[in-house]
Amino acid sequence: MALLLDEIALATARLAEAGVESPRADAELIAAHVHKVKRGELHLVPDSAFDAQFWADIGRRANREPLQHITGRAYFRYLDLDVGPGVFVPRPETEVLAGWAIDRLREMDVANPVAVDLGTGSAAIALSLAQEVPRATVHAVEADPLARSWAERNITRYVDSYTAGRVLLHAGDFVAGSLAELDSLAGSVDLVVTNPPYIPVGSVVAPEAAEYDPPAALWSGADGLDAIRAVERVARWLLRPDGLLAVEHSDLQGTDVYWVFNEQAGWRDTRNHKDLTGRDRFVTATWPGIAA
Numbered sequence: 001m002a003l004l005l006d007e008i009a010l011a012t013a014r015l016a017e018a019g020v021e022s023p024r025a026d027a028e029l030i031a032a033h034v035h036k037v038k039r040g041e042l043h044l045v046p047d048s049a050f051d052a053q054f055w056a057d058i059g060r061r062a063n064r065e066p067l068q069h070i071t072g073r074a075y076f077r078y079l080d081l082d083v084g085p086g087v088f089v090p091r092p093e094t095e096v097l098a099g100w101a102i103d104r105l106r107e108m109d110v111a112n113p114v115a116v117d118l119g120t121g122s123a124a125i126a127l128s129l130a131q132e133v134p135r136a137t138v139h140a141v142e143a144d145p146l147a148r149s150w151a152e153r154n155i156t157r158y159v160d161s162y163t164a165g166r167v168l169l170h171a172g173d174f175v176a177g178s179l180a181e182l183d184s185l186a187g188s189v190d191l192v193v194t195n196p197p198y199i200p201v202g203s204v205v206a207p208e209a210a211e212y213d214p215p216a217a218l219w220s221g222a223d224g225l226d227a228i229r230a231v232e233r234v235a236r237w238l239l240r241p242d243g244l245l246a247v248e249h250s251d252l253q254g255t256d257v258y259w260v261f262n263e264q265a266g267w268r269d270t271r272n273h274k275d276l277t278g279r280d281r282f283v284t285a286t287w288p289g290i291a292a
Contacts, residue, residue: 241289254280
């Protein structure tokens with residue numbers, strides 16, 4: 001027991017020196033993963049059970065490989081998702097976006113609301129909507145075949161739970177306008193939600209993102225808004241009159257994204273929303289069904 005706790009202390013110092021933001025938490029989560037216990041049960045691991053794989057995994061984290069790639073797990077709201085190379089690791093701030101979408105779907109005076117998640121990645125948002133709004137059907141769209149395989153894996157994991165048959169995965173590139181699989185939904189969708197790529201090309205980002213997240217999930221033109229402009233076009237095509245949109249952006253893009261969905265473009269009720277740190281994080285808008 002004492003051995004593992006001592007090793008965790010040493011690992012914490014190593015991760016801190018490597019620039020990891022949460023060195024103690026990451027060291028404990030890696031230890032729990034390696035020893036197949038809960039984080040709160042680490043003190044129960046006997047010295048004789050210490051596994052040297054712990055230090056191999058600490059080395060990977062010190063090299064700034066994402067914790068989620070090492071453990072193979074990402075937690076998002078009430079979901080336990082499979083993640084790894086080739087798929088964007090869902091971030092905690094996106095849970096606020098998903099929460100807003102869930103609340104709006106619950107409030108709708110619609111028997112069986114339909115939502116579309118553009119660029120679903122691991123299917124974190126799509127599965128959350130389906131799990132927490134049992135009457136909703138969610139169409140999850142992903143262009144990249146590798147990322148789509150992770151989404152399919154997670155959707156399959158939950159097929160026997162609340163989401164059975166209500167998360168439908170589609171191959172499609174909303175940025176390039178290749179969305180033939182969604183033709184039947186045009187003008188009928190109640191809500192479009194997305195965490196698109198929004199980082200300006202050339203920006204400096206953390207090694208975990210720059211080296212391990214798929215480039216297509218990060219970069220979006222010189223100002224970072226190329227994908228969001230594509231979302232504007234696709235959402236107006238998909239949404240029914242008075243349908244809702246929610247789109248995530250960086251904490252520096254709130255004003256710029258707000259004006260992508262302005263009244264002159266036909267939108268109304270456009271709003272900025274903050275994340276749990278009080279920073280601008282996503283914009284919502286209503287599509288009245290008639291362009292200005």
